[in-house]
Amino acid sequence: MAKFLLLAFRNVFRNRRRTLMTLFMVGGGVAGLLLVGGFFARMFWGLREHTINSGLGHIQIFTADHFNRDEVRALDTGIDNWRQVAATVKTGGHVRGVAPRIEFYGMVSNGDKSSVFMGTAVDPVAENGLGFFPTTFTSGHDLDSKSGGEVEALVGAGLAKSMNVKVGDGLTVLSMTSDGALNGVDVEIVGIVDSGVAEMDARSLRITLPAAQRLLQSDRVTNLVVGLDKTENTDQVAAELAPRLRGLPQQLVLKKWIELATYYKQVRSLFSTIFVFLGIIVFFMVLMSSVNTLLMTMFERTREIGTMLAMGTPRAWIVALFMLEATLIGIFGAIVGVLAGNLLGVLLNHSNLHLPPPPGFTVPMSFQVLHVPSLMIGSSLLVIVSLALASILPAIRASRLQIAEALAHV
Amino acid sequence: MFSLSEGNDNWNPGPPSRFILPFPPLIRFSNPSSGNPCTFGMTTSIFRMSKDAPEKERPMEELVNVEAVSRRFPLDNIPTHHPAHSFVSALSNASLRVSAGEFLAIAGPSGSGKTTLLNLIGCIDQPTTGRILVDGVDTSKLKPNGMTTLRREKIGFVFQTFNLIPVFTAAENVEYPLLIQGIGSRERRERVAEALDSVGLSARAQQRPDLLSGGERQRVAVARAMVHRPALVLADEPTANLDTQNATQLIDLMHGLNRRLGLTFIFSTHDARLLEHAERIVRLCDGQVVSDNSTEGGSRG
Numbered sequence: 001m002a003k004f005l006l007l008a009f010r011n012v013f014r015n016r017r018r019t020l021m022t023l024f025m026v027g028g029g030v031a032g033l034l035l036v037g038g039f040f041a042r043m044f045w046g047l048r049e050h051t052i053n054s055g056l057g058h059i060q061i062f063t064a065d066h067f068n069r070d071e072v073r074a075l076d077t078g079i080d081n082w083r084q085v086a087a088t089v090k091t092g093g094h095v096r097g098v099a100p101r102i103e104f105y106g107m108v109s110n111g112d113k114s115s116v117f118m119g120t121a122v123d124p125v126a127e128n129g130l131g132f133f134p135t136t137f138t139s140g141h142d143l144d145s146k147s148g149g150e151v152e153a154l155v156g157a158g159l160a161k162s163m164n165v166k167v168g169d170g171l172t173v174l175s176m177t178s179d180g181a182l183n184g185v186d187v188e189i190v191g192i193v194d195s196g197v198a199e200m201d202a203r204s205l206r207i208t209l210p211a212a213q214r215l216l217q218s219d220r221v222t223n224l225v226v227g228l229d230k231t232e233n234t235d236q237v238a239a240e241l242a243p244r245l246r247g248l249p250q251q252l253v254l255k256k257w258i259e260l261a262t263y264y265k266q267v268r269s270l271f272s273t274i275f276v277f278l279g280i281i282v283f284f285m286v287l288m289s290s291v292n293t294l295l296m297t298m299f300e301r302t303r304e305i306g307t308m309l310a311m312g313t314p315r316a317w318i319v320a321l322f323m324l325e326a327t328l329i330g331i332f333g334a335i336v337g338v339l340a341g342n343l344l345g346v347l348l349n350h351s352n353l354h355l356p357p358p359p360g361f362t363v364p365m366s367f368q369v370l371h372v373p374s375l376m377i378g379s380s381l382l383v384i385v386s387l388a389l390a391s392i393l394p395a396i397r398a399s400r401l402q403i404a405e406a407l408a409h410v
Numbered sequence: 411m412f413s414l415s416e417g418n419d420n421w422n423p424g425p426p427s428r429f430i431l432p433f434p435p436l437i438r439f440s441n442p443s444s445g446n447p448c449t450f451g452m453t454t455s456i457f458r459m460s461k462d463a464p465e466k467e468r469p470m471e472e473l474v475n476v477e478a479v480s481r482r483f484p485l486d487n488i489p490t491h492h493p494a495h496s497f498v499s500a501l502s503n504a505s506l507r508v509s510a511g512e513f514l515a516i517a518g519p520s521g522s523g524k525t526t527l528l529n530l531i532g533c534i535d536q537p538t539t540g541r542i543l544v545d546g547v548d549t550s551k552l553k554p555n556g557m558t559t560l561r562r563e564k565i566g567f568v569f570q571t572f573n574l575i576p577v578f579t580a581a582e583n584v585e586y587p588l589l590i591q592g593i594g595s596r597e598r599r600e601r602v603a604e605a606l607d608s609v610g611l612s613a614r615a616q617q618r619p620d621l622l623s624g625g626e627r628q629r630v631a632v633a634r635a636m637v638h639r640p641a642l643v644l645a646d647e648p649t650a651n652l653d654t655q656n657a658t659q660l661i662d663l664m665h666g667l668n669r670r671l672g673l674t675f676i677f678s679t680h681d682a683r684l685l686e687h688a689e690r691i692v693r694l695c696d697g698q699v700v701s702d703n704s705t706e707g708g709s710r711g
Contacts, residue, residue: 010577312562
């Protein structure tokens with residue numbers, strides 16, 4: 001067996017130029033897959049962390065009613081005893097912070113013009129405790145929970161532009177209370193936010209939790225956002241929290257970030273399909289060109305194969321020899337590809353390249369690739385299997401050669 | 411010996427048959443044609459050689475029996491059902507018996523059917539009509555796997571163009587027949603060393619074929635053909651690509667192995683100089699056996 005492997009190994013490097021070309025082709029396929037896959041993986045990772053750290057959090061806690069029925073009035077499916085729930089959650093491992101939030105909507109007016117807004121009420125201290133990305137301001141500063149008289153507000157850049165307001169200007173926020181009455185509060189703009197998502201910035205308004213509770217006339221919150229030390233710990237923490245929340249008076253539901261990140265899931269699904277398509281292209285590219293190369297090899301070695309068959313080599317051995325040679329080329333090509341792909345990845349990561357902003361985003365995306373071990377293994381297996389499959393036809397043709405004709409082959 | 415049941419290709423080869431018996435083989439003629447130009451002028455030479463040839467103990471056991479064998483090849487590109495379809499006859503009603511331990515030359519001009527006959531005896535081709543028995547096995551009843559096994563265990567081949575595996579060293583080339591027989595590495599090493607020693611190439615064992623001369627390559631091929639101790643070694647024009655000196659050395663080597671080990675050699679040639687070394691010459695012309703002469707020992711050279 002060792003000699004047989006040695007024979008296959010030496011045959012691989014018999015025609016070095018052709019083997020080198022094949023290795024470049026196979027390696028190029030693997031490197032290409034690693035770069036594209038690594039870029040997609042980096043993009044998925046970036047989008048995931050952006051989604052989580054821009055406010056979604058790793059876990060959110062709602063009342064069960066929140067998903068069972070629509071709110072008729074503000075906060076009528078909100079969490080009553082949210083301070084107790086937050087305290088319970090905070091005692092868990094890997095939990096960095098818990099922040100209460102109120103989601104509400106209404107009209108905002110500057111006296112001349114009114115516009116619809118989608119509001120979020122936050123506890124600035126609790127939000128900071130989540131350890132999320134800091135808010136990006138085009139001007140002004142973040143909310144201050146200790147501010148006294150004036151109700152502070154942050155508005156999205158798009159909304160500020162639409163309402164023609166700047167930091168220091170006042171706005172009137174109107175919304176329905178939990179009793180169904182119309183209520184309004186005057187706010188002072190302390191900051192204009194650029195989240196990077198244009199649609200969100202066109203409608204977003206953020207005020208403090210006490211101000212929103214006063215506006216909506218309720219002590220409830222819509223949900224609790226939980227921030228963890230690492231995204232990878234989400235499943236573990238969710239599994240630990242779920243039984244502990246069952247002991248509380250209100251029936252609560254725990255949602256992991258992936259269940260709430262619809263956009264992330266759509267993007268991932270789309271790009272995963274693209275990647276699979278690319279993989280299929282590489283598979284056929286390697287397959288077709290390898291069949292050609294291996295057939296050429298077979299024709300060149302016709303007399304040698306005839307000699308081996310004449311000496312009594314079982315035809316199955318000839319098939320195995322060709323498949324082994326192709327598999328070895330696949331393995332070497334995969335090694336070349338993995339090395340080249342990772343090297344190019346490192347170079348690209350240090351090149352500080354940026355891509356134009358993706359649809360819906362306003363900030364350019366840095367061109368970074370991740371070095372994903374599973375991708376390296378998958379791409380390598382893909383080309384090895386491609387080569388092994390490509391060798392079947394030449395191998396069978398070689399094994400079926402008529403010995404007398406093969407020996408007379410010139 | 412073989413034990414083969416009807417229609418079964420799973421025969422069991424016995425120990426190699428190399429018996430040294432004190433009698434010369436029986437001379438058998440098939441389709442003698444004394445007036446054939448293919449034989450003209452050669453008979454004198456054969457008998458001249460035989461005067462100086464030393465007496466050798468010979469085995470009597472029949473190793474190969476070619477019975478009225480014909481081989482026709484269809485002409486290319488014409489379907490068999492087409493009226494214009496025809497065949498080329500490479501061998502016609504040829505019969506031949508070879509005893510174990512013989513050193514037999516098949517002579518004849520190009521296209522006379524020498525290679526076809528060797529291919530048929532070597533089980534790498536099948537006759538259109540007739541049958542061939544190798545060591546008692548009717549090869550026409552063997553399935554492809556049975557023929558492969560027969561070749562692997564009972565026959566050694568030496569080719570005109572050496573046909574060594576270029577990526578293997580001389581030793582590895584010689585080792586190959588043992589490898590495909592599944593012989594253990596220790597025994598392989600010993601037998602390879604013996605075989606290379608017997609052809610005088612121990613010092614070149616680790617050289618690849620491209621670094622060997624033509625004569626050395628063919629000696630490696632001879633070592634490869636005999637290393638697994640076959641009952642029969644077939645050599646198709648083994649000296650055709652060698653100069654006279656190397657050709658003579660090779661024939662001497664083969665003849666020496668034949669005498670020393672009792673190996674049966676059947677080789678084809680159309681080189682008159684080489685025929686001087688043959689103990690028996692079967693002459694072919696236009697696919698027919700036209701003469702079968704024994705020289706009673708041949709020349710040692």
